[in-house]
Amino acid sequence: MIIVAGGSGSRMGAELPKQFIELKGKPILMHTLETMHDFDAQMQLILVLPEDQMDFWEQLCYKHEWRVPHDLANGGATRFLSVKSGLELVGGDLVGVHDGVRPFVSHSVIRSCFDTAAGQVAAVPVVPIIQSLRRLNGENNVAVDRSEFRAVQTPQCFQTHALKSAFAATDRTDFSDDASVVEANGIKIQLVEGNAENIKITTPLDLELAGLIIGRRTNSN
Amino acid sequence: MIIVAGGSGSRMGAELPKQFIELKGKPILMHTLETMHDFDAQMQLILVLPEDQMDFWEQLCYKHEWRVPHDLANGGATRFLSVKSGLELVGGDLVGVHDGVRPFVSHSVIRSCFDTAAGQVAAVPVVPIIQSLRRLNGENNVAVDRSEFRAVQTPQCFQTHALKSAFAATDRTDFSDDASVVEANGIKIQLVEGNAENIKITTPLDLELAGLIIGRRTNSN
Numbered sequence: 275m276i277i278v279a280g281g282s283g284s285r286m287g288a289e290l291p292k293q294f295i296e297l298k299g300k301p302i303l304m305h306t307l308e309t310m311h312d313f314d315a316q317m318q319l320i321l322v323l324p325e326d327q328m329d330f331w332e333q334l335c336y337k338h339e340w341r342v343p344h345d346l347a348n349g350g351a352t353r354f355l356s357v358k359s360g361l362e363l364v365g366g367d368l369v370g371v372h373d374g375v376r377p378f379v380s381h382s383v384i385r386s387c388f389d390t391a392a393g394q395v396a397a398v399p400v401v402p403i404i405q406s407l408r409r410l411n412g413e414n415n416v417a418v419d420r421s422e423f424r425a426v427q428t429p430q431c432f433q434t435h436a437l438k439s440a441f442a443a444t445d446r447t448d449f450s451d452d453a454s455v456v457e458a459n460g461i462k463i464q465l466v467e468g469n470a471e472n473i474k475i476t477t478p479l480d481l482e483l484a485g486l487i488i489g490r491r492t493n494s495n
Numbered sequence: 496m497i498i499v500a501g502g503s504g505s506r507m508g509a510e511l512p513k514q515f516i517e518l519k520g521k522p523i524l525m526h527t528l529e530t531m532h533d534f535d536a537q538m539q540l541i542l543v544l545p546e547d548q549m550d551f552w553e554q555l556c557y558k559h560e561w562r563v564p565h566d567l568a569n570g571g572a573t574r575f576l577s578v579k580s581g582l583e584l585v586g587g588d589l590v591g592v593h594d595g596v597r598p599f600v601s602h603s604v605i606r607s608c609f610d611t612a613a614g615q616v617a618a619v620p621v622v623p624i625i626q627s628l629r630r631l632n633g634e635n636n637v638a639v640d641r642s643e644f645r646a647v648q649t650p651q652c653f654q655t656h657a658l659k660s661a662f663a664a665t666d667r668t669d670f671s672d673d674a675s676v677v678e679a680n681g682i683k684i685q686l687v688e689g690n691a692e693n694i695k696i697t698t699p700l701d702l703e704l705a706g707l708i709i710g711r712r713t714n715s716n
Contacts, residue, residue, distance in 0.1 A: 398629075400629060403628075403646075404695070404697065405646035405647055405648070405695070406646070406647035406671050406672045406674075406675075407624075407644050407645070407646060407647065408619075408621060408644070408645050408647055408674075408684070408686070409643055409644055410643050410644070410645065411643075414683065415645070415684060415686055416678070417671070417672070417674065417675040417678055417684075418644070419671075420671070422630055422631050422632075423628050423629065423630055423631070423639070423644075424628070424629050424631065424636070425624075425626035425627070425628060426626055426627035426628065426629055427626070450627050450638070450640075450641065451627045451638070453627075453629075453638065454627075454638040457637070457638055462635065463629070463636060463638075465629070465636055470698065470700060471700065474625070474626070476625065477691065479691060479692065479704070479707075479708070482704070482707045482711075483700070483703070483704050483707070486700075486703045486704070486707060487700075490703075
C-alpha cells in the first residue's frame with residue numbers, strides 16, 4: 275500500500291501539515307499506517323513524504339517509539355508525481371494508494387477493494403452524495419441528479435501492472451486521483467462501497483470530527 | 496422563512512425524528528428557529544411539521560418554556576408538498592426555505608441569500624465539493640471534474656411571487672430542493688457562498704459533529 279502524505283506545496287512552515295497533527299497523542303499519519311498494519315501485518319507499506327519532512331518524520335517515530343515497518347519515498351510536486359515515486363518501490367501483484375489523512379477506513383473496505391482489484395483490475399471505494407448538487411456551466415448553473423454521482427474515497431486498489439502502465443503512459447500530471455490515471459489508460463474502474471467514517475482530514479472541523487471518531491472507537495473497545 | 500422538518504415518511508415511531516433530538520439540552524429544531532429569530536426577530540417563521548408531530552412539538556415547547564413566535568403548517572408526503580403547504584402562510588415579498596436540521600447557518604449567509612434574491616429573484620448557498628466525484632452511467636462510471644460542481648445548502652431564498660408561481664406551475668412533486676422547482680419554471684438560480692458549519696444533521700456522525708460545533712460556539716462566547 276502506497277500512503278501519500280503532503281501533496282503539492284505542503285511545506286513545513288508555520289502551520290503543521292495535517293498528517294502530523296496528533297489524535298489521541300499520536301500523529302494522524304501513524305494512525306493511518308497502523309490501520310493498514312492491523313489489517314495485514316505482512317502488507318508492504320510505502321510512505322510518500324515531501325523530502326523536507328523526512329527528518330521530522332524520523333524524529334516523530336523516535337519520539338513516539340513507533341516501529342511499524344515501512345519504506346519511504348520522496349514526494350513530488352503533485353499527487354501524480356508522489357504516487358509515481360512510491361510506485362517504484364512496489365513489489366507484489368496488487369497495490370493500493372491511500373491518503374495519509376484517512377485513518378478510519380474499515381478493514382472490510384480495504385478487503386473489498388483488494389478483492390475486486392484482484393479479479394477486475396481496478397477498484398475504488400465510494401459513498402453516496404448526501405447534498406443536492408449543482409453543476410456550473412460558465413455564467414450558468416443547473417441542478418443535477420445526485421443519485422447519479424458518488425464521492426470517491428481511498429484506498430484505490432489496482433493490479434500493479436495496470437497502475438504502472440497507466441503512470442508510464444501519460445505525460446499529464448494533473449489527475450485528481452489514481453483511478454483517473456488508470457481510467458485514462460483505458461481500464462474500467464469498479465466501485466465498491468466505502469465506509470462513512472473514512473473521512474479525509476483536511477479542515478479544522480474534520481479534525482474535530484476525527485477526535486470524536488477515535489474517541490468512540492476507544493470507548494467501544 | 497419556511498422551516499421544513501420531517502419530510503416524506505417521517506413518523507413518530509420507535510426512533511425520534513432528527514429534528515427533535517437534543518443538542519445542549521434543546522431539540523435541534525429549536526436551535527434552527529432560534530438562529531433565524533436571532534438573525535431577525537421580525538422575520539415570519541413558518542414551521543412545517545408532519546401533522547402527527549404537532550402535539551409532540553407543542554409538548555416540547557411547553558417543557559422547554561420556549562416562546563420563539565412561529566406559525567405552523569401541516570407537512571405533506573414530499574418536501575415539495577410540505578413547502579407548498581408552508582407557502583400558503585407566507586406574507587412579504589421575499590421568502591426563504593430552510594431545512595429544520597440545519598441549525599448552524601451563519602447570519603452572513605442568510606443575509607447574502609436574501610439580498611441576492613431581492614435583486615435577482617432566486618439565490619441558494621453552495622460550498623465546494625471536497626471529494627473526487629464519479630458519475631454513474633448504467634454499468635459504467637466515469638471521473639468528473641469536481642470543480643464544476645457545488646453542494647447546495649439552505650436557506651434557499653426567493654422573491655415570493657416567483658416561488659409561488661413555480662409551485663403552482665408544476666404537477667411534479669419529486670423535486671429534491673426548492674431551487675429546482677423555481678429553475679424548472681424558467682428562473683435562473685444565483686449561487687452565494689455558504690458556510691462550512693451549515694451541515695444537515697442526518698446521520699449519527701452528523702449529530703456528533705453538531706455537538707462539537709455547538710460546544711465550540713458556547714465556549715467562544
